[in-house]
Amino acid sequence: xxxxxxxxxxxxxxxxxxxxxxxxxxxxxxxxxxxxxxxxxxxxxxxxxxxxxxxxxxxxxxxxxxxxxxxxxxxxxxxxxxxxxxxxxxxxxxxxxxxxxxxxxxxxxxxxxxxxxxxxxxxxxxxxxxxxxxxxxxxxxxxxxxxxxxxxxxxxxxxxxxxxxxxxxxxxxxxxxxxxxxxxxxxxxxxxxxxxxxxxxxxxxxxxxxxxxxxxxxxxxxxxxxxxxxxxxxxxxxxxxxxxxxxxxxxxxxxxxxxxxxxxxxxxxxxxxxxxxxxxxxxxxxxxxxxxxxxxxxxxxxxxxxxxxxxxxxxxxxxxxxxxxxxxxxxxxxxxxxxx
Numbered sequence: 117x118x119x120x121x122x123x124x125x126x127x128x129x130x131x132x133x134x135x136x137x138x139x140x141x142x143x144x145x146x147x148x149x150x151x152x153x154x155x156x157x158x159x160x161x162x163x164x165x166x167x168x169x170x171x172x173x174x175x176x177x178x179x180x181x182x183x184x185x186x187x188x189x190x191x192x193x194x195x196x197x198x199x200x201x202x203x204x205x206x207x208x209x210x211x212x213x214x215x216x217x218x219x220x221x222x223x224x225x226x227x228x229x230x231x232x233x234x235x236x237x238x239x240x241x242x243x244x245x246x247x248x249x250x251x252x253x254x255x256x257x258x259x260x261x262x263x264x265x266x267x268x269x270x271x272x273x274x275x276x277x278x279x280x281x282x283x284x285x286x287x288x289x290x291x292x293x294x295x296x297x298x299x300x301x302x303x304x305x306x307x308x309x310x311x312x313x314x315x316x317x318x319x320x321x322x323x324x325x326x327x328x329x330x331x332x333x334x335x336x337x338x339x340x341x342x343x344x345x346x347x348x349x350x351x352x353x354x355x356x357x358x359x360x361x362x363x364x365x366x367x368x369x370x371x372x373x374x375x376x377x378x379x380x381x382x383x384x385x386x387x388x389x390x391x392x393x394x395x396x397x398x399x400x401x402x403x404x405x406x407x408x409x410x411x412x413x414x415x416x417x418x419x420x421x422x423x424x425x426x427x428x429x430x431x432x433x434x435x436x437x438x439x440x441x442x443x444x445x446x447x448x449x450x451x452x453x454x455x456x
Contacts, residue, residue, distance in 0.1 A: 137389035140411035144388055145222045146420045152225030156431045159198040160226050162269040163306045163337050174331040182344040200378040204229040210386040211255045217385050231273040231308045234294035257301050271306040272298055274321045282315030308338035346377035361401040367423050
């Protein structure tokens with residue numbers, strides 16, 4: 117297989133202006149607005165917030181992290197009354213849609229884990245010709261760095277096996293070069309494998325080995341190796357025949373969440389835009405048809421209103437003075453005497 121170094125965006129139909137967006141952007145931003153309004157119920161975390169543990173074995177870090185998380189819950193260092201939510205974006209194509217989503221004001225309440233390529237290849241070209249062509253992949257690096265300063269996370273979306281035309285030795289070299297290059301632009305500690313194109317031996321990016329040199333330096337968090345969650349939702353493989361559209365409403369997934377549990381939502385932002393197209397595969401599914409119709413007809417109605425009404429009641433914070441008369445003043449007096 118040959119490698120072609122020059123950019124070639126024209127051969128990749130995922131960069132077509134009319135392709136790929138099957139959902140309104142509001143399908144996500146209305147969720148984020150709900151999460152922001154229910155800070156009593158949701159705690160949004162990134163991979164950097166997980167209690168990773170040191171150890172000699174890189175594979176052992178995952179059960180150790182889960183045990184540490186459970187210990188934090190038991191000790192009250194994590195709120196057992198909250199749903200702990202992690203949102204990951206795999207920025208496979210149309211990065212401008214990711215940036216439009218990230219710029220929505222509702223996103224401030226939901227710091228995402230943004231997985232980006234160092235260089236993006238034309239997937240269809242690789243499948244049809246066996247050649248690697250690098251495409252345009254314009255990400256707003258200053259804006260992503262600003263988001264990192266606010267608590268968002270930028271990670272590496274591994275496509276090294278495809279870049280190397282499935283030569284494993286070369287793929288590992290490319291992977292390390294990609295990490296070094298991205299680290300010149302971002303704070304980088306986490307990586308996630310792109311599904312991508314499988315090689316002649318059916319191995320993909322996820323099948324690269326976890327080399328000892330990465331231990332303590334880069335943590336693999338999805339597709340191949342992953343921390344544990346009570347459940348995970350992914351919108352990947354939208355058009356696959358094995359995907360049952362009736363079961364793919366993100367609102368159902370969120371409504372099943374339980375306080376004290378940790379969940380991951382993995383999304384591909386190229387599927388979300390305004391205006392948005394129509395998914396032939398999902399059309400005819402009641403939840404999709406209804407959601408799309410509301411989004412097109414009413415710019416103000418929340419697509420998540422039914423979920424909002426079904427969530428547990430707000431946990432009220434009781435003021436000290438409401439506990440019993442005079443108690444708050446006695447507490448304040450005690451602290452003044454102690455300070456003196």
